[in-house]
Amino acid sequence: MKRAVKLLLGGKALEVEANGHLLRSARCELRVPEVIRLKNFVRVPYKEVSFCRKNVLLRDGGVCQYCGREFRFEDLTVDHVVPLSRGGADQWNNVVAACKDCNRKKGNQLPDEAGMMLLRRPGAPRSATFLQVARHHGRSRDVWKKYLFYES
Ligand SMILES: [Zn+2]
Numbered sequence: 001m002k003r004a005v006k007l008l009l010g011g012k013a014l015e016v017e018a019n020g021h022l023l024r025s026a027r028c029e030l031r032v033p034e035v036i037r038l039k040n041f042v043r044v045p046y047k048e049v050s051f052c053r054k055n056v057l058l059r060d061g062g063v064c065q066y067c068g069r070e071f072r073f074e075d076l077t078v079d080h081v082v083p084l085s086r087g088g089a090d091q092w093n094n095v096v097a098a099c100k101d102c103n104r105k106k107g108n109q110l111p112d113e114a115g116m117m118l119l120r121r122p123g124a125p126r127s128a129t130f131l132q133v134a135r136h137h138g139r140s141r142d143v144w145k146k147y148l149f150y151e152s
Pocket residue numbers: 064065066067068069098099100101102103
């Protein structure tokens with residue numbers, strides 16, 4: 001929000017939607033922006049998504065990659081498809097979000113051995129992932145939905 005206000009005051013962005021609150025200072029009053037539009041297109045620099053638990057869960061959308069059910073992040077684990085103890089790597093293409101039940105059931109086995117199937121083959125998130133991340137964070141904000149490509 002701070003950044004959005006700076007961009008508005010600097011004339012770099014236009015307000016699209018406000019949330020009904022006001023910011024007051026000695027000199028001015030500003031509606032608190034909820035959605036802004038940059039006046040100029042800004043290329044988002046390519047940045048590799050860092051490899052960590054939270055980003056693995058975000059990449060998989062909070063969905064267990066074995067049973068397909070959605071969980072809160074605290075109820076998910078990061079499963080190594082090929083277990084570390086069997087030479088699996090600690091890398092994007094070998095980790096998936098898994099619920100505790102599925103992780104327990106799979107144990108130290110390969111998916112095949114456990115009779116489990118992955119919803120999709122894991123990989124490093126592409127640049128489009130930042131949109132996915134934004135969608136995940138934005139899904140509780142009604143006003144953002146139409147900008148984050150949710151169906152109404
Ligand atoms: Zn599961």
